[in-house]
Amino acid sequence: MDEESLDILDDSLDDIEPVGEKPTELYEHFRVVVDKGQASIRVDKYLADKFANISRNRIQLAADAGMLRANEKPVKSSYKVKGGDILTIMMDRPRYDHDIKPENIALDIVYEDTDVIVVNKPAGMVVHPGCGNYSGTMVNAIAWHLKDNPKYDPNDPSVGLVHRIDKDTSGLLVVAKTPEAKTDLGWQFFNKTTKRKYIALVWGIIDEDEGTIEGNIGRNPKDRMQMAVLSDPTQGKYAVTHFHVLERLGYITKVECVLETGRTHQIRVHMKHIGHVLFNDARYGGDQILKGTNFSKYKQFVENCFRICPRQALHAMTLGFTHPRTKKEMFFTAPLPEDISNLIDKWRNYISNREK
Incomplete structure (x- = not known):
């Protein structure tokens, strides 16, 4: 798979859901609710199919250790799942399949x-x-x-x-x-006690000053390289995004997004779901002119904007958490990178000149 396709598989690590009491040992934690229409099959096969990175052998070992549960009760790997079952599993964390080599790459x-x-x-x-x-x-x-x-x-x-x-x-x-x-x-x-705020530029003018987007996110059944808000509430992963309009710039809107959950492409998918694709988000169609005029001068202006910011206009600006040892509340802010800042300035100038 090429590098462009990589991020579709780069799920947020908080998609792995811890269960039960806070562990004293280090485990991988998974929780899944079996779909109501699921055929009755062995739990080890069901989970191995559900999580491609977990071998059936590891699931069987977890079951033998009493770490595989259905509806809060330990079960054997031969247990037959049924619709509505709540499955939880804890396993020793494996080492990575490929050795990670240190590389002298600058870090900010x-x-x-x-x-x-x-x-x-x-x-x-x-x-x-x-x-x-x-x-x-x-x-x-x-x-x-x-x-x-x-x-x-x-x-x-x-x-x-x-x-x-x-x-x-x-x-x-x-x-x-x-x-x-x-x-x-x-x-x-x-x-969900961490604080995460993103700045995004989206196509179209959002009428509301603020709002909340809810919708389970999963693979788009029509395009496996995309995620989507799924209409079936039993599918996908529950996701919530809060947004607040910061600035309206003619045919695009600058918004602040606050995550409650951390799903793959969450902001990109949720904003598309309400009709406001991220600016220059090629995977979700934002690299096309979705709002504006048919004038050639406007088309040239937008194409220049695409060159200024040659990627989805999304920046993880604020991160807050409780320090794991000192228990002190910590907050960090990363200023907008140059490409997004220049893009905003260009749209501001466009709006200013249009209004003259």
Whole structure:
């Protein structure tokens, strides 16, 4: 799979849902509700089909250890699932399939201490190796940055990235340097106590000053390279995005988006769902002129805008969390990158000249 397709698979790590009491040991946690129409099959086969990165053998080992449950009761791997079952499973975290090599890649580090690193990721950088892209990622860069730290093993999933953003989205990410920090921060993301604000430019003028978008997100059945809001409430993953209009700029709107959940392409999908595709979001059709006039001068103006910001206009601007060791509330802000700032200025000038 090519690099352009990678971000569709780069699910947010907080899509992995912790269950039960806060763990004292480090595990991967998964929770799934079986669709009502699901045929009765063995639970180990059902989960192996559901999660492509979990082998059937690992599921069977979890069941043998009493870590596989249906409706809060331990079950064997031969248990037959039925519609409505709530399945939970806890497993030892595996090492990655491919060794992560440290690479001397510059990082914009906003904050660092013995437990965490907050990084401002540039647009165009893949966050995590995978799908044939095993170099040049932020994880490789972090491995280089921490190469002299004997306690940090980049190939150990109990440390490292806590959440992810798409390749062509810029902005803040937090990295855990210790297993304890990753467990604690992962729990905060699951419980929705972290603070995440994004700045986006979308096509069209949003009439409301603010609003909330709810809708389960899953694979688009008509295009497997896209995510979509699914009409069937039993499918996909529950997602909530709050938005607030910051500025109306003729045929586009600058908005602030606050995430309650962290689903793949959540803002991109939710904004499209309400009719406001992100500006220059090629995957979802935002790289076409969706609003405006038919004049050639306007067409040239928009094409210039696409060149100024050659990716979806989305930036993870604010990140807040409770420090996993000190329990102090921490907030970080990454200013708008140059491409989005220049894009906003260009639209402001366009509107100003049009009104003269």
